[in-house]
Amino acid sequence: MAVMTYAEAARLALRQEMQRDRRVWALGEDLGPEGGVAGQYLGLQSEFGRSRIVDTPISESTIMGSAIGAAICGTRPVVELRYADFGLCAADEIVNQAAKARYMLGGQVRVPVVVRQPIGFRDGMAAQHSQSTEAWWVHVPGLVVVAPATPADNHALLKAAIRSDDPVIYMEHKELWTRTGEVDPGAEPAVLGRAAVRRPGSDLTLVTWSGMLGDCLTAAEVAQTQGISIEVLDLRTLWPWDRDAVFASVTRTGRLLVAHQAVKAGGFGAEIAAEVAEHLFHALRCPPRRLGAPRTPVPHSRPLEALCRVTPAQVVAAARAMMTDH
C-alpha cells in the first residue's frame, strides 16, 4: 500500500499498463513537457519516448479519429482530451466511429480506446471548462463510461479501461487530482460495472460518483448524528451501472436519492431514478429523489459557482425530507 494522489494513481496505472503491453500508448496536447494539465503523465515521455507518449497538435477531431484508426489496427491508445468540454470537439468521432464501429462492421473489429475527459467545476474555470457530460456518453450504445472517485479507483479502473476491448469514456474529476489516498500498486484491474458501498446504512440509499462522493460521505455522517442511516453507493462505472447493487440497497432501505455534480435536468440520475421507480416501485417508502446542478451554464464568480454545487447540507436536507415523506 502506498499513499498517493489521484493524479499519481492514474499515472501509475498507465505506466504499469505501458510496461506490460507495448501496444498501449497515449496521445494528447502537452503530455510531454509537464505531464498533462495535472501531472498525470509526468515522466512518462522520458520513460517511453515520444512515440508512445505523443504530443499532438490542437486537433481534437484527429486526436480522436487517429486513435480510433490506431485502435482498430492493433494498438491500444489512451486519448487525453484535457477537459470534457473539449470532448465535444470530438463528439462525432467518439459517437459515430468509436462507439459504432464494432457493431456496424458486423463484429469484424474491436475499438480498444480509452478517452479521458475530466469533468467538474474547479476554481472558477467557468462555462467552457467545467462541464460534466457523463449523461451524454451513457446514452450512446457501444460506450463504457467510467468515473473514478478515489486514488485507488483511478488506478484500478484506469487499468481496467485500458484492458477493455470496447471504447471507454474515462471521466476523472478535476477537483480530485490532488486528493490523496491509499493505493495498492499491485492491484489487479477493477471489474467494470461494479459499484462500491462506501458507507453502509439502513434508511436511505444515496447513489453518487466522482467528485461528489466526498460530499455525500460528509452528508451521511451529519445525517447519522440526526439519526438517519445513509448507505452511500459509489457507482464507479456509469455504463454499465451496477443495477444489482443499487436495487439490493434500495430494496433494503426503501429510499433512493441520487446526487451528481452534472446538471440535474436530463442527467444520469434520471435514468437511475426512473429504473428504480419502475422496478422497485412497491419497495419504495417515499418518492425517489435527485440532486444536481441547476440548468445553467457554470458561472465564473465564486458564490455563483458555489450555488451550482450540491452541498452536503442539501443532501442532508433531502434525506431528512425523505424520511418524513411517506
Added chain:
Amino acid sequence: MAVMTYAEAARLALRQEMQRDRRVWALGEDLGPEGGVAGQYLGLQSEFGRSRIVDTPISESTIMGSAIGAAICGTRPVVELRYADFGLCAADEIVNQAAKARYMLGGQVRVPVVVRQPIGFRDGMAAQHSQSTEAWWVHVPGLVVVAPATPADNHALLKAAIRSDDPVIYMEHKELWTRTGEVDPGAEPAVLGRAAVRRPGSDLTLVTWSGMLGDCLTAAEVAQTQGISIEVLDLRTLWPWDRDAVFASVTRTGRLLVAHQAVKAGGFGAEIAAEVAEHLFHALRCPPRRLGAPRTPVPHSRPLEALCRVTPAQVVAAARAMMTDH
C-alpha cells in the same frame, strides 16, 4: 386550411418568416439545387437569392460557428445540419458557444439561431444516419429543444423557433417528411413549451413526441378496443417540457408511459419518468414505464432495424401490463 406535407409545412414557415423579417436566412449543404434532402427548402433560393439561402462547404463546425457569429451580430440564421448524426460534428459550437454565450457574457447578447437536426430511423440508413439525440440537447443549459410531430406543428413550431431569441435545437423526423396533414398557412407561431393532448383518455397517460406520435395513436385505438382508455400527449417542445400538462394528465389517470424512438437508456423519457415518480408518487397507481430503442447502434438490415422500433403492439402490451400491475 390547406393540406400539405410535413416538409412543405416547414418550407412555408421559413418562407413566411423570411418574407416577414429580412434578418432571417438559412445556411447548410445543398439547400439550393434541390431544396435540401427532403425538399424542405425547395424554391427558396430562387426566391430569396444565394445570400439568404446559402449553400455551404462541408464544414459543419463553421456552419454552426458562423451562424452563431451572425446571430450575435443582428441576424437570425436557420442552420440545416441534415441529420442529427452530423450535428455531432458541431457539438462543440452548439454547446460551448451557442448555448452559453448569453449567460457567460452576462446577458450582453442573445443567440437567435435555429439548428435543424432531423432525427430517426429511415429506410435502413444505418448507424450513422439514424440517431435520435434529443436527450443530449435537453441536458444542455441554454438550449430550447423542439420536436414537431405533424405538418401543422412543423409550420407553427418552426415559426416560433425562428422568432425565439434563444437558440433552438429543432428536430424534425425523417420519416415524417412526406406525411400530409392540414395546415393553416396563416397560423401564428406556436407557443413553445406547450404539449398537445392528441387523444383524451382516462386510464393511462402516454407521453410521446415526433415520429412516434402516429404509432402511439394507433396503439391507443387498439387499446380502446380492449377497454383501456389512453390519453396521448404530444410533448412538441422537449425543453422546456410541459410539466403542467403531463402532471395534470397523470394526476387524473394515475399511470405514466413514455415512448420514444431514441435509445431508452439515458433517453429523455428518464427525465419525465423521474420527475413524475418524484412529484406524483402518491398519485401513481402503478410504476411509471418507458419504452425506447435498445442500447445498440441502429442496424441496416430491415428486420433488425424493425426490432429497434417501439411498435404499437409493444405500447399496447405495456399499457395492458400497467393496468393489471398495482
Added chain:
Amino acid sequence: MSLPAGFPVERIHAMYRRMLLMRAFDEHAGWARREDRLRGSVHEYTGQEAIAAGVCAALGERDYISSYHRGHGHCIAKGADPVAMMLEIYGKAGGVCGGKGGSMHVADFSLGILGANGVVADGVTIAVGAAQAVRLLDEDRIVVAFFGDGALNRGPMLEALNWAKVYDLPVLFVCEDNGWSDRTPTRSVTGGPGIVARAEAFGIPADSIDGNDLLAVACSAGLLAAEVRAGQGPRFLHATTCRWRGHLALDRGLYRDPAELATHAEQDPIGRTRAWLLAQGIAPAVLDGDAAEAAERIAAAAALAEAAPCPDASELCTDVQDTGAPSWQ
C-alpha cells in the same frame, strides 16, 4: 496514356477486369436501390473506377485502405468478395458486416479494408491513425485514404493532413475529384488555388493527374506508394474524374448540366482502357469475355443476395459491447 517500359500489359488487364466488376456491381446496386429491392443510401462509383483500380494495384494485401460513402469500388479493387458485399448492401445474413452496416459500411479487415464511412472525412482521420499503429507496431504496411473533393473543406480532413506530416506517417491520400459535393459544385464552395496547393500547404508532396486514365493512376500511385513505403512520409494524389450518376441512387441529378454529362462517355475509364488493351494486341473477344464474366459474377451475387435470408433477430444485440451487454435493456 503511356507506361514505363517493361510494365506488363497483363497487370493493366487485371485492373481492367477489376474495373468491370466495380462497374457491374454498382450498376446493379443503383438499379436495385431505385427498384426498392434494397434500402439505405447507395452511392455509385460508376465512372470513377480507374482510381480505385490503379491505386489498389500498388498495394499488397497487408496494406490498409480506408474509404468513404462511395466505397464499393475501393473494396472490390482491394479484393473484397462481391458476394459478401452484395449480401451486405441487401442487409442479408452472410454480408461482410452481417447485414448490420449496409452500403456505407462495407469493410473487410482480413484484406486491410478498414471500411467505407458515412461521415465525410472521418475515414481520413482513421487512416492516419492506422498509419500510426503501423509505425508503433513496426509493421511493413502503408495506408491509403480515399476521399472526395468535397471532403477537403472539412476540418478533420485538413487536420489529418497536418497530422500525417507532423509524424511523417506512411499514408497516401487519394482525392477523387469528381467536381461535386453532393448536389453542390465543389468549386462554388472551395477557396484558393486548388487541392494540390492545400496538400502542399501542409508539407505533403502532391501529384495531380487525370483519374480517368488508368495508366496515369497506376503509374502515379505506384511511384507515390513506393515513396511512402520507403519511409519518405505522406504523399497526396489528386485524381480528377467524373461522377456519372446522381450523388446517390435516388438522386436523379436534375440539377446537372447535360453538356457535362455528355462528356462522360469519352472519359469512360473502362472504354479508354479497353481501347488501350486492344492497341496492345489483346483480342476483342477476350475483352468481351471479361465483361461477360463480370456481368455474370454480379448477376449471380445479386441472385444470391435477393434470395438470402436476413440476419436472425438474435443478432440485434450482439457486438455492441462486451462490458454491459444490454441484456436488461
Added chain:
Amino acid sequence: MSLPAGFPVERIHAMYRRMLLMRAFDEHAGWARREDRLRGSVHEYTGQEAIAAGVCAALGERDYISSYHRGHGHCIAKGADPVAMMLEIYGKAGGVCGGKGGSMHVADFSLGILGANGVVADGVTIAVGAAQAVRLLDEDRIVVAFFGDGALNRGPMLEALNWAKVYDLPVLFVCEDNGWSDRTPTRSVTGGPGIVARAEAFGIPADSIDGNDLLAVACSAGLLAAEVRAGQGPRFLHATTCRWRGHLALDRGLYRDPAELATHAEQDPIGRTRAWLLAQGIAPAVLDGDAAEAAERIAAAAALAEAAPCPDASELCTDVQDTGAPSWQ
C-alpha cells in the same frame, strides 16, 4: 521601424499608451491569480501588446473583433473599460459580463468586442459569421479575428479560412505567432512551409511581419484593413511575437529555454516604441508620465475590484434562456 510619410506621431503615441495599459493590466492579473486573489484561467498578453494596439488602431468603433483565451489586450486595445474588465476577472458585480464569464470571456458588445473565448479557434468561426451578418445587413464594418499560432492546426480554423474566401467576407485574420501552443512548441506539431502558405492555400493574401514592431503592425494592419474595407475579401496578417510568461498565470514555464526568454527584453514592443517616440522628440518625462498613469489606472481598478461585492445570488439563473427559465429546476 518606418512609417508612411505624414503618419502622425501622435497616433503611435496613443497606441503606446494603450500598450502600457495592457501591460499593466495583465501584469496585475497574472500576479493576482498567482496570489489567489482571483480564480480561473488567466492568460497574460505580456509581450504581445503591439499586435492588438496596431491592429485595433486600424479599426473604428463599429468594427467587430473576436478574440481568444489571451484576450485582455484585445479588449483594451478596442477601448474596453479596464475597470469593468478587472471586475470581471475578479468575478465581481459590475464586471463586463456580470462576473459570470471571468478572464476567458471578457467582451463588450457596445464596442464591437465579441468576446474572448475558451475554446481554441471557435472565436474564428464566430468572426466569419459576424462578417456574414455585416454583409447581410449591408453594414459598414469589418471584422478582425485574433488567434494564436496553435489554432492553425484546428479544423474549424481551417474551415473558417475557406469559408471567408468562398463568400469573400470582410474579415482580417490576425495570427499572433508566439511559437507556443500551451507548453508545446508549435513548430513541433505543425507541418508544411508555414502559416502564410496555409492562408494562401485557401486563397487569402497574407502578410508576415515582426509583431513586436508596433509600426510594422500598424502599417500592415492599416493596409490590410483598408483592402478588407474596400470589399476585396479576406486578408491575413501573420505577426511573430514573444510570450513572456507561462501559458497561463499558474504555469511557471519550467520547460522553456532561458536563452529564448533572454531575448524578450530586447524585443519588448513597449521598449521599442518608447525608443522610437524618444527619437521623434517626445520628452522622456511625457513617456514616464504615460507609464505612471497606466499604472495608476490599473492599480485603482484593482483596488476597486478587490473591494467590490460579488454578484447577487439572484443572478444565478438569469440570462440562461427566456423560454423555459429554470424556475422549477
